[in-house]
Amino acid sequence: MPYEPAPHTLDAEAVRTWSSLAVAALGRAREDIDAINVYPVADADTGTNLWLTAEAADRALAEVFAKPAPGMTDATPETSLARAVRAYAHGALIGARGNSGTILAQLLRGVADVLGEEPGEPGEERGSGRRLAQALTRAAQEAYQAVAHPVEGTMLTVAAAAARAGETAQAATGTAADVARAAYDAAREALAETPGQLAALGRAGVVDAGGCGLVAVLGALWQALSGVEPSAEPVPGRAVSVPQPPDPCEQPDAGPAYEVVYLLEASDAAVGELRTRLDGLGDSLVVVGGEGLWNVHVHVDDPGAAVEAGVVAGRPYRIRITHFGDERRRARGERVQRAVVAVVPGEGLAGLCGEAGATTVLAPPGEVPAVSALVEAIRRAHAREVVLLPGGAELRATAAAAAEQARADGVRVAVIPTRSAVQGLAALAVHDPEGSFDEDVVAMTAAAGATRYGELAVAERQSFTSAGICQAGDVLGLIDGDVAVIGSGLTETAEAVLERMLGSGGELVTLVLGPEVPDTLAERLEAYVQQGHLAVDTVTYRGGRYSAPLLIGVE
Structure with missing residues (x-):
C-alpha cells in the first residue's frame, strides 16, 4: 500500500511514497508501454524494463528504512532525505534493465547528486523547490552525458523539458510540489511531440515508450508531494498497431x-x-x-x-x-519455441554461450546463484521450452527448483545434469532448436555425458586428496571432479591430465583458459596433443575473469 504523502514536503518519507507510487504507475502501464516500443529496438520490453528497474530501486529504499543509519540503534530510525535518495538511485543502478531502465537509473542518480548534497544557500532546506528544480536539471544533464549518441524524440527530450519547466516553476513559486507539477505537465507535452522528432515513432504513429514511462514516474513524484492523484489517461498511441516486418529477425537493417x-x-x-x-x-x-x-x-x-x-x-x-x-x-507477441539457459563461471564463457544463442547466468566458482536468478533467466529467454544447463553438480538443486517454478508458469523445462562448463559447450554444440524437444534434450544430454572434463586449480593449503597429500601452491589436476594429478607447474600438470583423459580415446579437446594464463600454454598443449594424438582436434577459448586457470573437455 502507498504511504500517505506529505504535501509540499520533499523529505525521506516523500521519496518512499514517490518510489511506491512509481512502481504502481509503471506496473499499470507497462503492457501498454511495451506495446508502443519501437525505438531503438522493437523488442516490446520498455515498460517491463522500467517497471523492473523501479522495483529494484524500491527494494533498496525499503532496506534503508528497515535498517538503522550508521551510529543509530533504533529499530525504526528516522531516515534522512540524502540517505533515501542515494539508496533509491543506487538500487536503480544495480537493478537497471534495458536501455530505458539504464537511463532512468542515471536520471535518479542526477536527482540524488543534488538532493544528497548540502544546500548552497544559507538556511535553505535540501527538499526545497529550488533544490528539486536543480536536481531535475542535473538529472537531464547526466542522462544526456551517459548516452553515447543522444537522440531527440526520446526520454532524454522528455527529461530535458521537465527540467526546464521545473526551473521556471521554482522561480515563480518556490514549492517542491509546484516544481513537480510543472515538470510533469511539461513532460506530457514533450512526450506528445516525440513522433514529430523521431522518424521511427512517426512511421509507427506512437510516442516514445521510454518517455511515456518517465511521465509516469514524474506523475508519481507530483502525487507524492501534493497528495493529488494524476488523472488516469491512456498511453498515447496505444491504440495504434505498431507495424512489424514479416520476419524482423531476418531484416538486414535490424x-x-x-x-x-x-x-x-x-x-x-x-x-x-x-x-x-x-x-x-x-x-x-x-x-x-x-x-x-x-x-x-x-x-x-x-x-x-x-x-x-x-x-x-x-x-x-x-x-x-x-x-x-x-x-x-x-x-x-510470440514466444520462441525453445531456448537454452546456461550457468557459466566466467565472462568469456558467457559471451561464447551468448553467441551460440543461450541466455546466460554468471556464477563464479564457489558461488551458487539464487533460484530467482535462474527463474528470471528462464523468463527472459521467453520460450515455451527451455533447456537448462547448470554447469556444476553443486548447482543441480538450484536448477531443479528454478525449473519447478518455471513449469508452474507454463514453461516446459528440462535440466541437463552438466557438471562443468565444457560439458555445457558440448551440449550447446548439438542443440537443435528445430527438432523435437525430447530428441534435442536426449542429444544434448548424450553430448554432455560423453564429454570428460578436467580442471586445473591451485591448492590453498595442505590437504589430503585422492592423488595423495598436496601442499599450498601445488597445482591440482582434476578429472571428472576428482584430483588425479598433483604437480608444481601448470604446463606439466595439464599435460599429465590430458594424457590420462586421452588414454581412453577422444576426437576433440576443448581448452578454456583462465584470465591470467598466457596463450603460450594453449600453444604448448595443442602441440602436445598433435604429437601424441594425430586424429584429435583442439579448440581454445578464453574463459574470462572468475574461470579456473584451465578447463579441459575431451569428447
Whole structure:
C-alpha cells in the first residue's frame, strides 16, 4: 500500500511514497508501454524494463528504512532525505534493465547528486523547490552525458523539458510540489511531440515508450508531494498497431543481434576508455553510474568482445546477454519455441554461450546463484521450452527448483545434469532448436555425458586428496571432479591430465583458459596433443575473469 504523502514536503518519507507510487504507475502501464516500443529496438520490453528497474530501486529504499543509519540503534530510525535518495538511485543502478531502465537509473542518480548534497544557500532546506528544480536539471544533464549518441524524440527530450519547466516553476513559486507539477505537465507535452522528432515513432504513429514511462514516474513524484492523484489517461498511441516486418529477425537493417548488460567495478579513467571501445563495437551505448560502480548497456554483434572490453576496464559481473532475434519475435507477441539457459563461471564463457544463442547466468566458482536468478533467466529467454544447463553438480538443486517454478508458469523445462562448463559447450554444440524437444534434450544430454572434463586449480593449503597429500601452491589436476594429478607447474600438470583423459580415446579437446594464463600454454598443449594424438582436434577459448586457470573437455 502507498504511504500517505506529505504535501509540499520533499523529505525521506516523500521519496518512499514517490518510489511506491512509481512502481504502481509503471506496473499499470507497462503492457501498454511495451506495446508502443519501437525505438531503438522493437523488442516490446520498455515498460517491463522500467517497471523492473523501479522495483529494484524500491527494494533498496525499503532496506534503508528497515535498517538503522550508521551510529543509530533504533529499530525504526528516522531516515534522512540524502540517505533515501542515494539508496533509491543506487538500487536503480544495480537493478537497471534495458536501455530505458539504464537511463532512468542515471536520471535518479542526477536527482540524488543534488538532493544528497548540502544546500548552497544559507538556511535553505535540501527538499526545497529550488533544490528539486536543480536536481531535475542535473538529472537531464547526466542522462544526456551517459548516452553515447543522444537522440531527440526520446526520454532524454522528455527529461530535458521537465527540467526546464521545473526551473521556471521554482522561480515563480518556490514549492517542491509546484516544481513537480510543472515538470510533469511539461513532460506530457514533450512526450506528445516525440513522433514529430523521431522518424521511427512517426512511421509507427506512437510516442516514445521510454518517455511515456518517465511521465509516469514524474506523475508519481507530483502525487507524492501534493497528495493529488494524476488523472488516469491512456498511453498515447496505444491504440495504434505498431507495424512489424514479416520476419524482423531476418531484416538486414535490424541492427546488432545482441544486447549486453553488466555491472562494472572500474575507475573513471578506465570507463572513459571503455566507452570508446564499446562505441566502436555497436550502438545504443549507455554507461551510467560513478564512484567506482557502473551499469553498462550496449547492442552489439559480438557479445564476447563487449564482455572482454569490460574485463579490460575492471571487474564486470551480473552479465546478461540477450539475442534480439528472440526479442523481436516477442515484439509480435510470440514466444520462441525453445531456448537454452546456461550457468557459466566466467565472462568469456558467457559471451561464447551468448553467441551460440543461450541466455546466460554468471556464477563464479564457489558461488551458487539464487533460484530467482535462474527463474528470471528462464523468463527472459521467453520460450515455451527451455533447456537448462547448470554447469556444476553443486548447482543441480538450484536448477531443479528454478525449473519447478518455471513449469508452474507454463514453461516446459528440462535440466541437463552438466557438471562443468565444457560439458555445457558440448551440449550447446548439438542443440537443435528445430527438432523435437525430447530428441534435442536426449542429444544434448548424450553430448554432455560423453564429454570428460578436467580442471586445473591451485591448492590453498595442505590437504589430503585422492592423488595423495598436496601442499599450498601445488597445482591440482582434476578429472571428472576428482584430483588425479598433483604437480608444481601448470604446463606439466595439464599435460599429465590430458594424457590420462586421452588414454581412453577422444576426437576433440576443448581448452578454456583462465584470465591470467598466457596463450603460450594453449600453444604448448595443442602441440602436445598433435604429437601424441594425430586424429584429435583442439579448440581454445578464453574463459574470462572468475574461470579456473584451465578447463579441459575431451569428447
